[in-house]
Amino acid sequence: MSLPIDAAAALDAFQAVGSWEQRARLLMQWGERLPVLAEDQKIDANLVQGCESLVWLVGRLQGGHWQFAASSEARMIRGLVALLLARVNGLSAAQLQAVDLPGWFDQLGLSRQLSPSRSNGLNAVLQRMRELSRTHN
Template sequence: MNLSADASQALESFQQARGWEQRARLLMQWGERLQPLADSDKSEANRVHGCESLVWLVAEQVDGQWCFKAASDARLLRGLLALLLVRVQGLASEELARLDLAAWFTQLGLERQLSPSRANGLHAVLQRMAELQH
């Protein structure tokens, strides 16, 4: 599994966290790292459907690499999105299609935070990423 520097850093900090409170705090901090989306990007066209909360996703190609930005109205979800983004940033379409989302969040110790609706929402985000690459 090839992890970017950011993804490795995330994995390390979450694995060192003791207990849920520390992980929750880390999750909020990661959520705050999300680059803010312009209001114009928070459009219906960029909305990810299949999420209970409002989630927007924007993709652009930079030097042949896909770069994603996401935003949500839910604090916890922002953290999960940030962790999803560090995991997928720079992946080729084929790698993105093969990504095991559940395994990534399990490694981070966050599998309990993935309620079925959150897991579905994140899968919807992943699916949308794949669509945007075509």
């Protein structure tokens, strides 16, 4: 499966840097680029369950393709969520079901730095995306 444009750009950027410090800086930069969610979207109904940090997620279907937006107070999580959004935005519901989250962060060279709680949180975000896509077919 070919990658969405933003995901391909992320992959190029992360594969171009060598050290963990450079990757961490890049991760923060991706998090800063995450569009801010409106305060009226930061409600309990949009809160992802299973994350240690607060993560809000909204999604909408446009022409058969999903567009998600998310926000988190935690800088590292914001960066990781931004990279997840880069990977999934523009996918169909079926493509969304097939996303390999560990494989994606492995390609980016970030999997070793993902603590179990961060991995679980990102999995919870992806599961929530999949739930949204199933309820809006």
